[in-house]
Amino acid sequence: MFGASPKGAPKSKEFDDVYFSADDGLAESEYVFLDGNRLPRKWQQEDHFVICETGFGTGLNFLAAWKRFEETTKPHQRLDFMSFEKYPLDVEEIATHLQPWRSFFKGHLQKLLQLYPPLLPGFHRVVLSERITLTLIFDDVNVALPQLEARVDAWFLDGFKPSTNPEMWSETVFQNMTRLSHEGTRLSTFTAAGQVRRGLESAGFSVEKMQGYGRKRDMIIGRFMGGES
Amino acid sequence: MKIAIVGGGLAGCALSYALRQAGQDSVVYEAGSMLASGASGNTTGLYNPRFCALRSPESDYYTAAYSMALRTFKMLGDIDWDPCGALHLISDEKKEKRLLRTVKNWAWDDVHMRIARSDEASALAGIDLEYDALYLPESGSVSPEKLCGAYMRDGDFHLNAPVEKLEDIDADIKILTCGTAALKFAPDLPISSVRGQITQVKATQYSADVKCNICYDGYFMPARDGVHTLGATFQPWLDHSEVIEQDNQDNMLKLAQTLPGLETGLKVIGQRASVRATSRDHFPVVGRVPKLGNAYISAAHGSYGILSSLMAAHLLVDMILDRPLCLAADSVAALSPARFK
Numbered sequence: 001m002f003g004a005s006p007k008g009a010p011k012s013k014e015f016d017d018v019y020f021s022a023d024d025g026l027a028e029s030e031y032v033f034l035d036g037n038r039l040p041r042k043w044q045q046e047d048h049f050v051i052c053e054t055g056f057g058t059g060l061n062f063l064a065a066w067k068r069f070e071e072t073t074k075p076h077q078r079l080d081f082m083s084f085e086k087y088p089l090d091v092e093e094i095a096t097h098l099q100p101w102r103s104f105f106k107g108h109l110q111k112l113l114q115l116y117p118p119l120l121p122g123f124h125r126v127v128l129s130e131r132i133t134l135t136l137i138f139d140d141v142n143v144a145l146p147q148l149e150a151r152v153d154a155w156f157l158d159g160f161k162p163s164t165n166p167e168m169w170s171e172t173v174f175q176n177m178t179r180l181s182h183e184g185t186r187l188s189t190f191t192a193a194g195q196v197r198r199g200l201e202s203a204g205f206s207v208e209k210m211q212g213y214g215r216k217r218d219m220i221i222g223r224f225m226g227g228e229s
Numbered sequence: 230m231k232i233a234i235v236g237g238g239l240a241g242c243a244l245s246y247a248l249r250q251a252g253q254d255s256v257v258y259e260a261g262s263m264l265a266s267g268a269s270g271n272t273t274g275l276y277n278p279r280f281c282a283l284r285s286p287e288s289d290y291y292t293a294a295y296s297m298a299l300r301t302f303k304m305l306g307d308i309d310w311d312p313c314g315a316l317h318l319i320s321d322e323k324k325e326k327r328l329l330r331t332v333k334n335w336a337w338d339d340v341h342m343r344i345a346r347s348d349e350a351s352a353l354a355g356i357d358l359e360y361d362a363l364y365l366p367e368s369g370s371v372s373p374e375k376l377c378g379a380y381m382r383d384g385d386f387h388l389n390a391p392v393e394k395l396e397d398i399d400a401d402i403k404i405l406t407c408g409t410a411a412l413k414f415a416p417d418l419p420i421s422s423v424r425g426q427i428t429q430v431k432a433t434q435y436s437a438d439v440k441c442n443i444c445y446d447g448y449f450m451p452a453r454d455g456v457h458t459l460g461a462t463f464q465p466w467l468d469h470s471e472v473i474e475q476d477n478q479d480n481m482l483k484l485a486q487t488l489p490g491l492e493t494g495l496k497v498i499g500q501r502a503s504v505r506a507t508s509r510d511h512f513p514v515v516g517r518v519p520k521l522g523n524a525y526i527s528a529a530h531g532s533y534g535i536l537s538s539l540m541a542a543h544l545l546v547d548m549i550l551d552r553p554l555c556l557a558a559d560s561v562a563a564l565s566p567a568r569f570k
Contacts, residue, residue, distance in 0.1 A: 050553055080553050114303075117296045118367070119338050122289045124296045125543055125555035130252035135555055149561065150553030 026101055028190075028213040029064045036188025036210065036221045037154040039065070040072035048078045052152040052180065054141050054168060055159030056085035058097040059112060063105050065156075066132055078131045082150060084141040091116045141168055145176040152180045157189035162196055169196055174203040178224075181205075185224040192218035232549070233258060233400035235392050235414075236407030237381075238269035239373055239538035240527040244406060246380035247542035251550060257386035258398065260410070264386065265377035267408060267470075268503040268534060271427060273450065273458050274373045275442055276535040277315055277365065282330035286559035287512055291533065292335065293556055294540035299367055301539060305379040308371045313451055314441035315368035316350050318360040320487055328363045341367060355440035355451075356491065370442065370450060373535060395524060402549055405518070405526040406538075408506035409468070415518050419509035419569050420529050422468035426476035427460035429499035436491055447483040449491070456498065459484055461532070470502045507531040508569075515541040515564040517548065525549065526566055 034040070043049040049069075053061060062081055069079045089097070091113055098109060117124035117136055123144075126134040137144045141159075155177060159168045177187075181204070189196065192209055197220055200207050205222035212219045232248060234241045237259030248255045259266070276298055278291035302310045319325045332344055345364040351357050353364060395403050395414055405411040409422050430436075432452035439457070443449045450458045462476045477497050485492040508514050508529035518524045525545050530537035544561065547554045554561055562568065 048552070078552075082553055115300050117300065118341055120292050120296055120341060121284070121336055123293045123556050123560075125293070126300065127247075127250050127543075130250065133552075133555075135553065144557070147557035147559060148553070149558050 024214075025060055026064060026104070029061045030068070031213045032190045032219055033061050033156045033158070033188055034064065034068060036219065037156070037186045039154065040068055042154065042186065043069060043077070043079065044073060046153065047076065048080070049153050050080045050082065050150055051154045051156060052148070052150065053081070053083040053156035053158055054145075054173070055157075056083040056088065056136060057158065058089060058094050060098065060101070061156055061158060062134060063098070063101075063108055063112065066128070066134075067105060067108055069132070075131070080133050080135065080150075082135045082137065082148065082152075084137045084139065084144055086138070086140045088119050088136070088138045090119060142170055142172045145173055148176070148180060150180055151182060152177075153182075153185055155181075155185070155187035157187060157191075157196075161191050162193045169193075169199060171199070174199045177205075178203045181224040183224060183226045186222065187224075188219065188221045190216070190219050192220050196220065230402065231400040232256070232402045232404070233398045234404050234406055235395075235398075236405065236410065237261070237264040237377070237386055237388070238267050238406065238408065239265070239377055239380075239534050240408075240530060240541065241404075241406035242269075242377040242380035242384070243538045243542035244404060244527060244545055245384040245386070247539075247546045248549075249384060251546050253546070253550065254385065256400070257381070257384065258390040258392050259386060259388050260391035260407070262389055264381060264388070265374045268425070268505040269373045269377055269538075270503065271373050271501055273309065273370050273453065274535055275315065275368070275370050275444070275448055275450070277317075277368050277444065277533070278536065279533050280317070280328060280331045280363070282327050282334065284334045284336070286557065286563040288335060289557055290513075290540060290560045290564065291536060292337075293560070294536040297540055297543065298536050302371060305376070308375045308379050309453075310369065310371045311451075311453075312367050312369035314353060315365045315444055316345065316354055316358070316362035316441060317365070317444045318350075318358065318362050318487060319344075320360050320445055325361075332363060341365070353441055354443055355438040356435070356488075358443075358488070368442065371535060376535065395522070401523060403522075403524045404545060405524065405528060408528055409504070411526055411528050414524070415521055415526065415566070417569075418514060418518075418526070418528075418566060420506050420514060421465065421508075422504045423507050423531065424464040424467035424469065424502060424504050425461040425532070426473060426480070426500055426502040427458055428477045428480040428497055430457050430459065430481075430495040431455060431498050432457055433494040435493070436495060439491075443488065445483065445487040447480055447487075449484055449488070457495070463532075465507070468504050470504055472500055472502050476500070476502070505531055505534065510568075513537050513541060513564055514566050515544055516561070516566050518566050
């Protein structure tokens with residue numbers, strides 16, 4: 001259901017949208033999702049940190065987080081990474097798309113590919129080390145996010161822009177973000193669309209615009225303020 | 230945190246393993262003189278999800294468990310893992326209705342589950358089959374006994390260590406993984422015994438061609454070292470592990486009724502009987518036990534213990550270590566001991 005675009009940037013046939021920029025997807029991922037969520041600083045303050053991502057895609061954001069987590073935390077600190085994907089790539093597609101960063105991720109990429117689950121609907125827990133688990137949820141986020149039991153510290157709102165994938169930015173998603181967040185939970189997303197900003201604000205997040213990656217326009221970061229529900 | 234696991238079968242050994250994977254030590258207390266002395270002690274066992282017509286919290290559990298098992302078996306050595314595939318024969322109208330709906334509603338990619346027409350099924354099986362079948366290419370068998378051993382490779386356990394009262398063990402968290410013996414501590418849970426006997430037969434020249442597990446009301450496995458295992462009886466009215474001669478004949482009769490000719494010349498050379506545990510609604514009981522302090526349970530895995538014990542172990546680790554849960558909330562609720570009123 002997916003294929004690489006001619007220029008080399010992985011592209012989704014489903015949404016006609018690119019996963020990440022061809023020139024430097026890794027730097028963009030780190031800028032938007034790690035810097036945007038004040039990472040590594042925030043996870044250095046916790047024994048146990050939980051990230052929830054909408055849109056696993058090629059796994060680039062996860063690999064970037066995993067590697068940086070190990071580089072910046074102590075051996076007793078743990079990371080659980082939960083990620084939703086309605087249209088999962090298969091293991092060969094992921095290997096192809098992440099080819100440019102093969103040497104950068106080395107053993108991490110190898111391990112992910114080795115343990116990547118079969119493409120069956122539902123929850124898949126992947127234990128990567130004593131400190132790191134990945135939980136892949138191959139389902140529509142609107143169906144599966146209400147089924148998640150977790151205390152989320154940071155949201156990686158990836159997936160595609162609201163104009164091409166409006167379902168991902170639904171009221172259900174925003175309500176469940178409220179349910180799963182606590183005061184201080186952070187979020188970031190590459191988009192700054194008004195619909196997304198308003199939705200996040202109504203879900204109890206204080207939201208600000210930030211300069212997007214490279215020549216891109218604004219993106220959004222936010223912090224959960226508690227909120228009534 | 231001190232964690233005690235009461236029972237050294239698949240459920241307890243898998244839990245010890247999953248805890249260790251999370252960097253957490255535990256101690257298994259086994260009443261018998263060896264690990265895997267009950268239903269988990271068979272030398273070979275099939276692993277399959279439990280089919281139902283719709284996608285449901287229950288089917289999601291078995292799907293997640295199947296995925297988990299494939300990933301885990303790959304990493305564990307010396308468990309006699311044989312992903313030979315399984316054909317679930319569509320031998321009557323009722324099965325046809327149910328299994329066709331399973332394929333449609335579970336929506337597994339056909340790389341992982343599909344209907345094989347009888348000619349294709351025959352080629353997969355290595356013998357002539359007159360039925361279509363639901364085919365699971367990655368299904369197969371492991372040795373439950375060796376699987377317990379692999380789970381416990383670096384784990385701490387005590388044998389000949391029956392637990393009479395939970396207060397007797399010094400631990401912050403106690404988990405009941407002892408099948409129906411859990412009733413000693415939680416008598417209100419609707420868990421009961423189901424006796425099962427498997428039969429071993431010497432392969433004939435014809436039967437030796439069988440290449441994958443064939444499942445019907447019983448099952449027939451490819452020969453390993455010249456021996457097939459077929460099973461299994463299902464006797465909710467019995468709770469002993471003595472061999473019953475008639476059970477071998479019953480297993481053979483089921484084979485002969487579904488695959489006539491295959492039974493010809495097969496000589497019984499062994500058998501093993503044991504007691505599995507099941508629950509009132511035939512779904513496992515996994516989670517925190519109401520009104521029993523810091524106690525959890527993983528039991529009633531029935532005939533699906535290989536898959537179910539492993540998935541249950543990961544769920545309990547999440548609950549105990551207060552991590553995000555590895556299963557959908559609806560599945561967790563369906564497993565909960567609190568579901569029985």
